[in-house]
Ligand SMILES: NC(=O)C1=CN([C@@H]2O[C@H](COP(=O)(O)OP(=O)(O)OC[C@H]3O[C@@H](n4cnc5c(N)ncnc54)[C@H](OP(=O)(O)O)[C@@H]3O)[C@@H](O)[C@H]2O)C=CC1
């Protein structure tokens with residue numbers, strides 16, 4: 179079914195592409211959206227990314243309209259409503275694609291082959307086709323007409339946050355790339371840079387990378403820490419608290435809003451700051467739990483990265499696509515039936531500090547997941563900047579979606595590809611953590627440490643603090659966060 183482009187490349191070229199990643203200074207964007215001025219941008223699809231990116235680009239002065247498949251227009255589906263209610267012109271492929279200078283393909287990855295095959299013959303000679311994820315090019319080996327420029331502008335963030343951050347006057351880190359096989363006029367980079375400015379990404383940080391590095395890091399981040407770990411942690415922590423007699427409404431609230439609160443600390447000051455929010459004994463406890471979790475979960479992180487690199491993951495997922503999404507839909511239904519999803523957050527006050535104090539295990543899970551994802555990606559040749567965005571930086575942005583409407587909202591907001599990978603990880607991780615969870619009590623999830631004396635051994639505290647600060651995700655995080663000084667507070 180697929181013709182994996184990455185697997186056709188010689189090893190040296192694979193390694194070179196994986197390691198392609200350069201942080202662009204904001205001074206490299208002096209022309210703003212100029213390269214898109216006077217150009218007609220037509221977005222295919224008006225879903226999570228489509229609507230957010232289109233609105234940002236329009237607010238940045240670009241000419242944006244939407245093309246949808248005929249049935250979506252005839253049936254006035256949600257995509258049609260989202261585009262028309264926001265004042266955009268909407269038309270069929272035949273009406274709008276031939277007029278477009280730049281076509282943004284923002285349909286689900288699963289649909290890219292049929293969508294691109296349908297629009298490519300309608301595209302103007304020399305136009306540009308853009309993606310926000312390189313799956314179609316890298317994993318399916320899609321060949322694009324030689325006269326067309328092919329670029330990627332991939333926000334490292336859910337669509338809702340692409341819009342929210344822009345409205346807050348900021349942006350989200352964005353990875354840009356030009357498909358080297360398709361840059362006939364040498365204008366790909368200028369277009370990608372202007373597009374990144376139009377969505378606000380340049381304010382948060384743009385990485386100039388490759389289609390390959392984006393795909394192999396994006397898939398890894400979303401499957402493991404960003405979505406898989408948060409889903410697994412939510413289910414395990416909730417069930418444990420209820421089993422230990424904690425009020426279900428309290429447990430539900432602690433988790434639903436806890437991820438957002440603890441990862442907000444991560445966003446501002448990395449893993450170090452997140453653990454610094456705990457008392458000294460709680461910090462040492464969280465550190466020890468996370469070290470234990472890392473030993474248990476490391477083989478799973480390695481497996482996910484290996485399967486992503488060699489194409490096993492993509493071919494498995496494509497088999498599911500061909501099989502009417504039987505696994506995806508089954509996992510989605512199963513998630514909806516979990517006790518955590520079905521228990522509304524209780525009407526109880528939980529202070530910001532209490533989320534940390536009573537959520538020590540959640541802090542440990544985030545630390546373990548972020549560090550493992552970062553370590554695994556960089557060991558596979560992904561550059562630290564990119565691994566940082568795909569592990570630490572994006573975790574709070576995904577956590578925000580859980581705060582809105584639990585796992586349902588997270589899985590509805592992320593791409594179908596991320597949703598599939600999230601469930602895949604979750605299914606493997608739950609049994610892996612079964613023994614570990616047997617020893618967990620309410621001191622680390624639900625009630626917090628009940629200590630009269632909060633004293634700790636100096637040498638141990640120094641050792642833990644040093645280990646936290648020495649992790650390589652902290653060094654790159656300090657540098658990259660230095661470029662995000664205007665980031666706005668959420669919680
Ligand atoms: N979700 C996210 O936050 C992120 C997504 N991305 C990437 O962005 C791209 C878009 O993903 P996402 O925003 O999640 O997608 P969504 O599922 O949210 O939106 C898909 C849109 O495409 C339309 N669509 C679906 N099937 C077809 C089809 N066969 N032909 C034409 N249109 C179709 C849908 O409208 P209708 O069904 O009404 O026709 C809908 O408007 C993907 O490449 C994804 O990897 C990148 C970063 C983050």
Ligand SMILES: CC[C@](O)(C(C)=O)C(=O)O
Nearest residue numbers: 334335336400592593596
């Ligand atoms: C976290 C998943 C993601 O990669 C994203 C929002 O960045 C996606 O595909 O949705």
Ligand SMILES: [Mg+2]
Nearest residue numbers: 333334335396
């Ligand atoms: Mg992503």
Ligand SMILES: [Mg+2]
Nearest residue numbers: 396400593596
């Ligand atoms: Mg993704």
